[in-house]
Amino acid sequence: MRQQWFDEARFGMFVHFGIYSVGARHEWVQNRERLTDAEYRAYFENFDPDRFDATALARRAKATGMGYIVLTTKHHDGFCLFDSALTDFTSVTACGRDLVREYVDALRAEGVKVGFYYSLLDWHHPDFTVDGHHPRRDDANAAALNADRDMARYREYLHGQVRELLTNYGAIDYLFFDFTYPDAVDGWPGKVAADWDADGLLALCRELQPEMLVNDRLGIPGDFVTPEQYQPTAPLVTDGVPQVWEACQTLNGSWGYDRDNTDQKSATMLVEMLADSVSMDGNMLLNIGPDGRGAIAPRDERTLAEIGEWMLLHRDAIVGAGHAPLTPPREGVYTRRGDRLYLHLVSWPMGAVHLPGLAGAVTFARLLNDGSALRTSVIDPAQEASNMTPAGGPEGTLTVHLPIRRPDVLVPVIELRLSDAS
Numbered sequence: 001m002r003q004q005w006f007d008e009a010r011f012g013m014f015v016h017f018g019i020y021s022v023g024a025r026h027e028w029v030q031n032r033e034r035l036t037d038a039e040y041r042a043y044f045e046n047f048d049p050d051r052f053d054a055t056a057l058a059r060r061a062k063a064t065g066m067g068y069i070v071l072t073t074k075h076h077d078g079f080c081l082f083d084s085a086l087t088d089f090t091s092v093t094a095c096g097r098d099l100v101r102e103y104v105d106a107l108r109a110e111g112v113k114v115g116f117y118y119s120l121l122d123w124h125h126p127d128f129t130v131d132g133h134h135p136r137r138d139d140a141n142a143a144a145l146n147a148d149r150d151m152a153r154y155r156e157y158l159h160g161q162v163r164e165l166l167t168n169y170g171a172i173d174y175l176f177f178d179f180t181y182p183d184a185v186d187g188w189p190g191k192v193a194a195d196w197d198a199d200g201l202l203a204l205c206r207e208l209q210p211e212m213l214v215n216d217r218l219g220i221p222g223d224f225v226t227p228e229q230y231q232p233t234a235p236l237v238t239d240g241v242p243q244v245w246e247a248c249q250t251l252n253g254s255w256g257y258d259r260d261n262t263d264q265k266s267a268t269m270l271v272e273m274l275a276d277s278v279s280m281d282g283n284m285l286l287n288i289g290p291d292g293r294g295a296i297a298p299r300d301e302r303t304l305a306e307i308g309e310w311m312l313l314h315r316d317a318i319v320g321a322g323h324a325p326l327t328p329p330r331e332g333v334y335t336r337r338g339d340r341l342y343l344h345l346v347s348w349p350m351g352a353v354h355l356p357g358l359a360g361a362v363t364f365a366r367l368l369n370d371g372s373a374l375r376t377s378v379i380d381p382a383q384e385a386s387n388m389t390p391a392g393g394p395e396g397t398l399t400v401h402l403p404i405r406r407p408d409v410l411v412p413v414i415e416l417r418l419s420d421a422s
């Protein structure tokens, strides 16, 4: 099964890097500020990623417990991080480096799965028509510009570049196309699957890389769906079939380096989001935007290091784990891997946690961070509550007794060994 490694990994790293990282004001800066090609060119001329170190990136991902990385080979601005015979708007021209080559080589050497992001939009290409997302849309001659633009020619370029990416870099595990917008935007028509010849593009992917996973943003179904900056609250099912999904999430709301943005999520929140994703049978793709020199920003490095410390101890509750069809107690969420059920405690209860339906189903309970055993008991359901004793839980409730001191980890996890793994 194509997606087996992906289901297993559960946690990946998204990397948004390009000449917008030099602008350091979000990867849509050209669009948001309606920068002309000439104005935006300054970031190309001064692109000097001397601190872009693909090996360091791969090691950081591994140390954070991530099994794969997805790098922006081209973003909406059209700038390519790879050597292309079809354009010289590339990192090879800008700084003499094929960053995709460095990336692929480093990830393979480190045993990390290789993902590409590729933008369907291209604000640099002379044939990509001006639309509601295009930086030129407010120009006086915006509509007239389209008279000379020809999406058929752009399509050829797009297919040619995808062919290059899927031919020149060996086996690729994952491809994230971005994105289709069928509805009109500010009065401009959107762009639909036919604009990309989505069927042809997907067929090309299948022909060149039959094992590669492809996402759902071509405007036709792919191998998995990609909720963006929100968390699904239930496993996703389409026509009765479970849907493979991956939530992509940012550290501060921006994908590309955004120097003055301080909306940094805490490592605790991110671990909770990760556990939440796995509890609903999904993956989480957590983004970093390397800075203008290509380095992981110190604030991001610190967050990833904290998550990595947690993953070192709690990996078994995430990697290879998935949804458990049980209602968790109000303090947390469940994940499950084989005969192990994991309770991720988002709040720490005083003295004990009560687990409906699990009386008689658990042979051993322990804290996952230090492997310390936890006492369990079943309170007699008939017992009346008094002001000195709790009422018995509903029939079948298992009580797990906890130390008063919450373990000093981002999210404590109780591992429950089930007597029946089915």
Ligand code: GLC
Binding pocket: 016, 027, 028, 178, 179, 228, 248, 255
């Ligand atoms: C969006 C944005 C983009 C980002 C992507 C990540 O569609 O256009 O900047 O790369 O989502 O999922």
